[in-house]
Amino acid sequence: MAIMELQAMEVNSTSPNATPNTVNSTDGTSESNTPGNFELSTGATPVNQDVSLHQASLPSCSQDFPQMFSPQLGSVTTTPRTLMPRISSSNSSNINSTFGTTNLTGLFLPSPINSSATNLTSTPILPDPFSTLLEESMLDEISLLDLAMEEGFSQAQASQLEDELDSDSGLSLDSSHSPASPSSSETSCSSAASSSSTSATFSEEGAVGYSTDSEVATAETEEGAVGGHQPGYSKLCRMSYQDPSQFHGLPQLDDISHNHTYNLPLSSAFSEHPDLPVPSGKKTAREKQHSKLQPHADLLDKHASRDERRARAMKIPFSNDKIINLPVEEFNELLAKHHLSEAQLALIRDIRRRGKNKLAAQNCRKRKLDTIIKLEQGVQELRRDKARLLKEKMEFIRSIRQTKQKMQSLYQEVFTQLRDEEGRPYPPSEYSLQYSADGSVLIMPRSMAAAEQNRKPEKKQKDKKK
């Protein structure tokens, strides 16, 4: 509103001799006593309320309220009058209640009608800031709706979405359906699992799979390829390393104090879990033969890691657990204590390297999943913000539209109550209310207002050149 007043003042300053009937309220002339007087603004701030304005218009008013300039109204009287009674802004109680102390007189003036009384156009004589804002809002609304359609949700949907999101009752992420996203429980425990993994005690490796390694091919040939994971066991292990607390009721797993329980020796696992289904990996003929000959050793081997089998084949005198998890100093002491061949030392170093890397890979994957989940949460949050802002924008547009309609109604009410000296109403097709920067409102012929409007662009162009 302040901006509009400033703009209106600028208009006034460029055309000081605006209208013959403009009288500043501060001079207390008799204009306020004429029958056509209409008080618009609050009496609390009489100063700056009565400056003439004859350029203002509200272009869209005539569009939105064509009945205002209906033929019936226009035909009430057609006598042109040069008299333009000033509308004082000092004594209107009706309007005061609506506008308070703020001068809004310029906001609800309709666009002047082009000289023809029957040709009621919406062409603005002067771009009204508020009207411009409204028009922009309308355009924005259209584009907004387009955007909303583009985004796949309507205003109602946005509101609904907002309500749902505000409730924050539950974050519904697609992550649970995403192949890269584990369940929430998995996620929630993975970080803790990662952090504790390196310091945790380490069980013997139970991972199986690879069967080709040139380093210890001889050892491998004794063992043959080992079938892969056992589904039930695999799931159990995965859950346990996700959240060991889930297994308080499973004393057999209490000794798993870290998050890499898939390294739990399967031999012990199966001995303590007779219910677990027997692994059904693919067996080669050689394996089957070996299995027949040494059933117990086969079971052990089957669930030992490749490195464990290698270590056993190379007769390494300590566990892979120690090899992998001892600190460097203790590890070196351990090596020094035993007399080991070069091949054994090389294997031990490989086992240590692979074991550590295996843990690192597991942690790395958990971190990657955590990152993905956090990013997905960020996306959801941004979507929520976007929906909220969209809803706010629509509410603002709605509010602006209501204000505009209210002002148009007030304009109509004011205009229809205006009377000339003879008590006749002014035809809206020929007259319009104009406002000035200081708040005074006057009624002037539309032709005059149109002339002012034509003069204005020229001046603006001059200003531009300057």
Place this chain on the structure above:
DNA sequence: GTTTTGTGTCATATA
């Protein structure tokens, strides 16, 4: 038989 998923391993970079 193909695709997806989980895992181990290697190579490489970085601390």
Place this chain on the structure above:
DNA sequence: GATATATGACACAAA
């Protein structure tokens, strides 16, 4: 320089 850790890429097994 040795060691530990992180990570992309690959291969493999199982579902």
